[in-house]
Amino acid sequence: MSRRPVCPDCTAPAAAGRVVHADSCPLLADLERTTAADAAWFRQSGRSQRRRPTTASERTEQTLLRPASKPDQEVTLIRQGRGRYVRRFLPSGMADLLAVSGE
Numbered sequence: 001m002s003r004r005p006v007c008p009d010c011t012a013p014a015a016a017g018r019v020v021h022a023d024s025c026p027l028l029a030d031l032e033r034t035t036a037a038d039a040a041w042f043r044q045s046g047r048s049q050r051r052r053p054t055t056a057s058e059r060t061e062q063t064l065l066r067p068a069s070k071p072d073q074e075v076t077l078i079r080q081g082r083g084r085y086v087r088r089f090l091p092s093g094m095a096d097l098l099a100v101s102g103e
């Protein structure tokens with residue numbers, strides 16, 4: 001049986017394409033700070049698309065979910081509505097939908 005990658009902060013295993021971090025996980029807290037900063041940027045700018053470098057925590061999360069691939073260097077966020085964003089990572093092209101409460 002191969003060893004599954006685990007979060008370096010809370011040791012939660014990656015399974016079925018996601019990592020369920022402990023509530024107290026510092027990596028999770030950093031990912032949430034980034035999401036909150038993105039939401040604030042959209043609120044302040046009034047724009048619907050943001051492109052920025054990936055954060056260290058986003059790259060760590062990708063290494064957990066896709067251990068065979070290099071983590072992505074850039075992310076494009078497209079606001080679809082209140083608290084709803086599409087995230088598209090480059091260069092992999094991997095995309096997901098992000099919901100942010102409180103926006």
Ligand SMILES: [Zn+2]
Pocket residue numbers: 007008009010011012021022025026027028
């Ligand atoms: Zn964690």
